[in-house]
Amino acid sequence: MSIEALKGKLPDYAKDLKLNLSGVFNTPNLTPQQAWGTAVASALASRQPDVIRAIVADAGQHLEPAALNGAKAAAAIMGMNNIYYRFVHLSATKDYAQMPARLRMNIIGNPGVDKIDFELWSLAVSAVNGCGMCIESHEHEVVKKGVSKESVQDVIRIASVIHAVAAVIDGENALA
Template identity: 55%
Template sequence: MSLEDLRGELPAYAKDLKLNLGSLANETVLDDQKKWGAYLAAAHGAANPAVVKAIEAEVADKLSEEAAEAARAAAAIMGMNNVYYRFTHLASNKDYRNLPAKLRMNIIGKPGVDKADFELWSLAVSAINGCGMCVDSHEAELKKAGVTTEQIQAAVRIASVVNAVSKVMQAEEGR
C-alpha cells in the first residue's frame, strides 16, 4: 500500500485529510529527508498498522535505510520520553523534575543522521504525544541548528495529518 492507496482507503468524511496528505507530500519547505522522515516518524508514533505499512512503502525509495531507521528510532524513544517528561511536567510534586531520569536515551546523541533531522522527527512525535516539555526542548535545539519556524511548522503539520489519518483508519476498522 502506498500513500496514494492510503488516501483511497479514507472515507468521504475525511476528505480534508486526503487532500492534506497529498499536499504535504509535495511540501517544499523541507528537504526530502526531513519531510519523509517526518512522515515515517509520525506514522510510527501514531501506531496504526495500515498507516505505518503505507508510509513505510512510500518512503522505501525516498529515505536511506539509516534515515528510515533513525525516524523509527525517534518514534520509539519519544514513546518513552514523552510519557516520562509529561509526567514530570504535570505532576504536582515538582521534586520529580530534579531526579535523574535513569532511562537509556543514547540514540538522541548518536542518531545516525543529521542531528537536526532527528530532532525534527522527535518534535513531530512529541507533538502527537502531547508532551509540551519535549516540544519546547526539541524546538529550542532546532532553532539553535538554524531550522526555520516554517520548517518546524511543516513537520508538525505532517504529524497532525498522519495522526488524524491513523485515528480515522482505527475508527473505520471498528465499524
C-alpha cells in the first residue's frame, strides 16, 4: 500500500487530512530523513496497520535502512518511556521521580542515526502518546542543539496528520 492508496481510503469528511497528507512532507525546515523518519515513527505509534504499511512503503524511497531502523527504534523505546514517564509526571506521589527507572534505554545513547533526528522522532512519538514529560525533554534537547522552532512544529504537524489519518481509518474500519 502507498500513501496515495491510503488517501483513497479516507472518506469525504476527512478531505482536509487528504490534503494535509499530500503536503506535510514538503517542508524546507526538515531534511527528507527527518520528515520521513518522523512519519514512520508516528505511524508505528498510531498502531494502525494500513497507515504503517503505507508510510513505511513510501518512506523506503527516502530513508536508508539505518534511518528506517532508527525511526522504528524511536517508536519502540518511546512506547515504553512515554507510559513510564507519563505515570511519573502525573502521579500524586512525587517519590517516583526520584527513583531510578531501571529500564533499558541503550538505543537512545546509540541510535545508529544522527542523534538530532532520533530526538525529533522521539518527540513525535511522545506527542502521539501524550507524554508531557517526554515532549518537554526531547523538545528541549533538539532546540538546545540548534533545531528551529519551525522544524519542531513541522515534526509535530507530521505526527498529528499521521495520527488523525490512523484514527479515521480505524473508525471507518469499525463501521464497515
